[in-house]
Amino acid sequence: MGRGAVNNYSLKNHVYTFEVTADKSNIDYEIHSSDADIYFELYNLLGQRVNDNFYGTGMCVEAIEETTKGKYTLMVATAKRDTKGAYSFNIFGNIYNLQKVESQSKIIEDTWPR
Structure with a gap:
């Protein structure tokens, strides 16, 4: 699972x-x-947050959204920065x-010339 934290769109989290x-x-x-602990954010094509929710460890996030046609982004995150673990993700509907x-x-280490 992601390594970011909630309320911050981060590519350290998993994005679909x-x-x-x-x-x-x-x-x-x-x-x-x-x-x-699980946190997710769902964004529409304009980058507006459609839904977000937080659930504790072992809980299942289940949400049903009425949507309009278009592209969506779902970010799956953990509640605490640098938390790691496994998760399962299922999505159903008129999607493709x-x-x-x-x-x-990449971590780059360098020195300034003296």
Whole structure:
């Protein structure tokens, strides 16, 4: 699971995108982790937060959203920075093109010349 913290959009968290194919269609998603407290944020195409919620360890996030056609972004996070663990994620509805957004990281160490 992610390494960021809640209330901050961070690519240290896991980010997924998907497209809803029909207006006024419901999407039903479930996120479960027995390792960490779960937090998620759902954003629409304009980057507006559609929903967010927090659940404790071992609890299952279950949400049903009435959506409009378009692209959505779902961020799955942990409640505490640098928390790690496994989770399962299921999504159902008139969606396609579900993808995980991959990010890169690199630590660069250097020195200033004297």
